[in-house]
Amino acid sequence: MKFTHESLPQRVRFATGEAAAAVAAEVKTLGAQRVMVIAGEREAEIAARVTADVPVVLHHDEVVMHVPVAVAERARERAAEAGADALVCVGGGSTTGLAKAVALTTGLPIVAVPTTYAGSEATDVWGLTSDGTKRTGVDRGVLPRSVVYDATLLTSLPGEMSVASGLNALAHCVDSMWGPRVDPIDQVNAAEGIRGLAAGLPLVADDSASVDGVEQTLYGAYLAAVAFASAGSGMHHKICHVLGGMFDLPHAQTHAVVLPHVLAFNAPSAPEAETRMAAAFGAASAVEGLARLRTRLSAPKALKDYGMPEDGIAAAVAPILAAIPDNNPTPVTEENLTALLTAAWAGEEN
Structure with missing residues (x-):
């Protein structure tokens, strides 16, 4: 066994019902x-509630999915005009992504307060979209200095959105099992993330106000993001980023749809990772465990x-092939990638 693992420097406050006090403390720090x-x-x-005790000079509400460059530039301009010295972002992945875009060019520190299970708050990955293409990068400067997790902030998230967002987090776990920089610690975090998500999501699907369900799901989503930040973006995320940028597809639902197809594609070529995932799901196989969970959740199919045109399959193949890491467990070809995208487009079962 030989590997190098680096943990990102970030403080996490996980306390139900204490977001306002935690945010104030982090801003003071x-x-x-x-x-x-x-x-x-x-x-x-x-946002008004959790920043009530914070010295706010500007509220910015232009948040757009996939963070278009023009939207990012306007937010940067407003930050400069207001003389902002820190950012507090309250919301899902698009909101965190916009804060990261501002931090990327300004160096302003971020305190992130998630209201979905996106996981962006625990990574140093940024993404910007221009002319139908989503570019992503890694920069330690966009990593939020601290994250405030408060389960009560997610109890009003609709059940359908909770499911899609939670499956997006699950995709972080699966991709982390064979990401370009994967190591054994990433796989441990990802497996525990799967266990937490598989335990929490059914509770949230049944009752979106279930604090116990939200806490379990948030816990799993955080571990998923930590694993993903270390292991790097694998085949699943490369597919979703290309499709999202090209066709303006909803982020979480796209991940939820593509996930079972990528798992079925790679699992046979990664037996050790497959065994870890199967155990985390409590199933005979990882594919079976995910399928059972998706059925339980009535997951997007x-x-x-969600608006992807059928002729978009052929258009997406080349940019996806160019983006998939060389260490993907199963060799990717134009033919098998086309088959995977076709199945995901049509909603075929694995």
């Missing part, structure tokens, strides 16, 4: 006096249901 709050219109009320 940063010594910030002029905070820019980034939160979409849907999270405006939550087909890309065509």
Whole structure:
């Protein structure tokens, strides 16, 4: 056994019902006096509550999926005009992504307050979209200095969105099992993330206000993101980033649809990782465990249901092939990738 593992420097506060106090404490630790709050219109009320004791100079609510470059540039301009010295982002992956885009060019520190299970808050990965292409990169400067997890902030998230967002987190776990920089510690974190998500998501699907369910799911989503930040982006995320950028598909639902197809594609070529995942699901195989969970959750099934055109399959093959890491367990060809995308588009079962 030989590997090099690096943990990202970040403080995590996990305490149900204590978001406002935790955010105030983190802002004080940063010594910030002029905070820019980034939160979409849907999270405006939550953002107001959790930043009530923070010296806010600007509320910014232009949050757009996949973070278009023009949107990022406007947010950067507003941060400069307000003289902001820190960012507090309250919301899902798009909100965190916008805060990262601002931090990328300004160096402002981020305190992230997630209201979905996206996991972006625990990674140093940024993404920007321009002309139908989503570019991603890694920069330690965009990693939030601290994350405040409060289960009560997710109890109003609709059950359908909770399921899609949670399956997006599960995709982080699966991709981390064979990411380009994967090591045994990543696989341990990813497996425990799968266990937490598989335990919490059914509770949340039945009752989106279940604090126990939200806590389990948040715990799993955080571990998923930590594993993913270390292991790197694998085949699944490369597919979803290309499709999302090209066709403006909803992020979480796209991940939820593509996940079982990538798992079935790679699992036979990664027996050790497959065994870990099967055990985490409590199933005979990883594919069976995921299928059982998806059935229980009535998970999204087909890309065509979210606006992807059928002729987009052929258009997406080349950019996806160019993006998939060389260490993917199963060799990827134009033919088998086309078959995978076709199955995901149509919603075929594995």
